[in-house]
Amino acid sequence: MLYLDYQATTPLAPEARAAMMPWLAGPGEGDGFANPASNYRAGRAAAAAVEVARDQVAALLPSGGRLYFTSGATEAINWALFAAQRHYSAPVAGAAIEHAAAIQCLDRLNGALWPVNQDGMVAVPNEIAPGTIGACMLVNNEVGTIQPVAMFADAIHAAGGLLLCDAVQGFGRMVIPNGPDFIAVTAHKIHGPKGIGALWVKDGVHLPPLLVGGAQEEGMRSGTVAPALVAGFGAAAALAAERMDADAVHVARLWDLATDRLKDWTINGTTGADDRYRGNLNIRREGINATRLLSDAREVAFSLGSACGSGSGKVSHVLRAMGLSEAQARSSIRLGWGRYTTEAELSAALDALLAAAKLQGLN
Numbered sequence: 414m415l416y417l418d419y420q421a422t423t424p425l426a427p428e429a430r431a432a433m434m435p436w437l438a439g440p441g442e443g444d445g446f447a448n449p450a451s452n453y454r455a456g457r458a459a460a461a462a463v464e465v466a467r468d469q470v471a472a473l474l475p476s477g478g479r480l481y482f483t484s485g486a487t488e489a490i491n492w493a494l495f496a497a498q499r500h501y502s503a504p505v506a507g508a509a510i511e512h513a514a515a516i517q518c519l520d521r522l523n524g525a526l527w528p529v530n531q532d533g534m535v536a537v538p539n540e541i542a543p544g545t546i547g548a549c550m551l552v553n554n555e556v557g558t559i560q561p562v563a564m565f566a567d568a569i570h571a572a573g574g575l576l577l578c579d580a581v582q583g584f585g586r587m588v589i590p591n592g593p594d595f596i597a598v599t600a601h602k603i604h605g606p607k608g609i610g611a612l613w614v615k616d617g618v619h620l621p622p623l624l625v626g627g628a629q630e631e632g633m634r635s636g637t638v639a640p641a642l643v644a645g646f647g648a649a650a651a652l653a654a655e656r657m658d659a660d661a662v663h664v665a666r667l668w669d670l671a672t673d674r675l676k677d678w679t680i681n682g683t684t685g686a687d688d689r690y691r692g693n694l695n696i697r698r699e700g701i702n703a704t705r706l707l708s709d710a711r712e713v714a715f716s717l718g719s720a721c722g723s724g725s726g727k728v729s730h731v732l733r734a735m736g737l738s739e740a741q742a743r744s745s746i747r748l749g750w751g752r753y754t755t756e757a758e759l760s761a762a763l764d765a766l767l768a769a770a771k772l773q774g775l776n
């Protein structure tokens with residue numbers, strides 16, 4: 414498989430896997446299986462590993478907040494939006510290009526959607542209802558556009574509200590801006606394991622607990638914490654911090670390579686260096702049937718839209734919100750690369766994609 418779907422998920426970093434292994438102990442393999450809530454030595458060791466990882470993840474987030482582990486970003490987003498809306502009895506609103514995890518919450522809470530322009534950028538609305546709980550993602554998962562999150566936070570705060578930032582696609586790849594009151598992140602987009610994420614809550618901001626029970630995570634999210642997943646998340650975050658600049662240079666080099674080979678394709682969304690994450694290339698070409706391309710270039714793993722949406726046959730709500738016609742959206746593909754993508758791998762994938770396009774009569 415030539416893997417070009419880094420927005421869907423990323424391969425586990427060897428360092429993250431190594432950090433997980435001690436906490437997956439079976440019989441005769443040590444006492445790393447202990448429950449981190451247990452009050453004997455093995456339990457305390459597991460709890461200490463969880464706290465090391467919490468610090469590693471928090472180091473990539475603004476200072477002045479607390480971090481609660483969750484099963485992933487979907488859970489963190491649902492928690493922040495539903496619990497805050499209920500607690501503050503506030504209206505909700507969010508960007509029209511949010512991930513399904515936020516869009517579905519906004520829909521159920523009758524939230525207003527802030528429009529996006531054809532470049533994939535969301536403008537800060539002039540009018541925000543008092544007390545609004547707003548949602549603005551940092552980097553869009555489909556077109557890679559980087560939203561002005563700090564400006565959204567200022568505007569929401571001026572209206573007496575709170576801002577949730579879905580930072581999933583920017584976390585570990587760029588500095589997370591100050592301003593949001595809640596930040597949702599996940600491990601599997603930064604070469605950590607699946608099934609673990611976190612919600613960051615700014616100090617002084619009240620949020621009711623998500624789950625009650627054994628009072629883990631300071632009583633905010635009951636349920637036994639998974640030391641292996643958390644340790645893998647922490648190691649992946651520490652590695653991302655260390656390699657952030659080198660990773661950025663690498664993805665930019667791959668961007669240049671790909672855009673050079675795909676000159677006949679139109680890029681969906683802005684291409685401004687400061688406004689777009691360079692590990693995402695969403696492109697379209699008139700006359701291309703993207704679904705057929707996916708089956709003809711079967712050695713290449715890429716996406717037709719968001720991973721969640723691509724199995725559904727529905728066209729991308731992001732591309733449609735940006736003003737693309739249904740036909741343009743259906744002739745669009747998303748290519749994503751990252752730290753472990755080699756130039757040779759990308760070149761081979763592009764060869765396969767262009768050969769598949771040729772089968773549709775396009776050179």
Ligand code: PLP
Pocket residue numbers: 420421484485486487488512514550552553554579581582598599600609610720
């Ligand atoms: N938000 C964005 C922007 C994403 O790309 C994803 C991943 O698909 C999610 C939220 C959901 O994250 P998770 O898979 O951890 O629930």
